[in-house]
Amino acid sequence: MDYLPNFKEIIAHSPVVFTIGVAGDSGSGKTTFTNAIRQIFGPELLSTITLDDYHKYDREERRLRDITPLHPDANNLAQLETDIAQLKQGHPINKPVYNHSTGRFDPPVTFSPRKILILEGLHTLFTPRLLELMDFSIFVDPDKEVKYTWKRLRDMERRGYSSDQVTEEIVRREKDYETFIAPQRCDADAVIRIAPSKYGRQKGPERNVYSISLMQNRMRRTISDIDLNIDLYSLLSFHDEDFLIEFSTQFVNCAKMRSLTFDGEMNYETIRKLxxxxxxxxxxxxxAMFEGRKTVTATDIVQLILSWRIIHRRIFIRERA
Known part of the structure; x- marks a missing residue:
């Protein structure tokens, strides 16, 4: 197969810093769905900032002020806008550091951008200026059942919270989530919805099998056709797992989006062709993200398709001197 010149090399020599903004609630899986783009380009070309570093108050100060990190007033969004603008110009910044283990701030660090910059957080798409600074935007939107299970596991295992503390935090945050975080869905290029699998709720925690919908706006330009091949012989002869592919039109708050939904597990060869x-x-x-595996999940497939959309957007970004 004849390939185009390797786009990684083109990016490496480009002056452009391409920004990917990922918004969603804490513990919603924001990092998961950019894993493919991380693996494809690697740490030499890609860096990440978590917007938790731009909290205005530490954990104890938030408790005393009775404010959650989901409220914009609890975050230094003006500094965030300034820093991203500097990074897009290729300039290093003095970045704050929030330590989730202690709930306090560590000393700031010098942060230099690479050619692809992922920004993950609660308010990534919250202001008009932040939206303007993003070259591609994603909102991750799991069902409450899924989100709260993930948050409980993460906060108890990695952040030192007790079960009662996680429950209290979930209740406190719900109003602010609906007021300040959820409306960002309207401005995202892609919305990812995550629900329990129709093939069994237990498959989520056991095998990472969920129903994943990738909702997007209509594409106006394309580099070429991309085939989602299904080998019918392999499917009818060797496939043991159940899976679903569905296309539909859905309304996401204020926008009508095209939704591609996957559920269950597929043979790896299906995705290898993609x-x-x-x-x-x-x-x-x-x-070759999943090489050596027998099957892949809906999460894997959506990661891969999303990475294609991101690469597609980067190809059409004009070079900025």
Whole structure:
């Protein structure tokens, strides 16, 4: 197969800092759905900032003020806007550091941007200026059942919270989530919805199997056709797991979006053909995220398709001197 010139090399020599903004509630899986783009481009070309570093108050101060980190007043959004603008110009910043283990701030660090910058947090798309600074935007939107299970596991295992503390935090945050975080769905290029699998709720925690919907606006330009191949012989002869693919039109708050939903598990060979197609059409190679695995989940498939959309957007970004 003949490839285009490797797009990784083009990015490496470009002056452009391409920003990917990922918004959503705490513990909603924001990092998961950019894992593919991280693996494809690697740490030499890609860096990440968590917006928790831009909290205005530490954990104890928030408790005393009775304010949650979801409220914009609890965050230094003006400093965030200034810092992202500097990073997009290729300039280093003095970045604050919030320590989740202690609930306090560590000393600031010098942060220099790489060619792709992922920004993950509660308010990534909250202001008009932040939206303007994002080249591609994502909102991750799990069902409450899924989100609260994930949050409980993460906060208890990695952040030292007790079960009662997590429950109290969930209740306190709900109003602010609906007021300040959820409306960002309207401005995202892609919305990812996560629900329990129709093949069994227990498959989520056991095998990371969920129903994943990737909702997007209509694409106006395309580099070429990308095929989602399904090998019918393999499917009818060797496939043991159940899976679903569904296309529909859904309304997301104020926008009508096209939704591609996957559920269950698929043979890896199905996705390998998609990987090869993306390699050929974008010039980004190698792409072999799931090599050696027998099956892949809906989460894996959506990661891969989302990475294609992100690469697609980057290809059409004009070079900024």
């Amino acid at each position: 990987e090869k197609s993306i390699e050929h059409q974008t010039g980004v190679h190698p792409i």
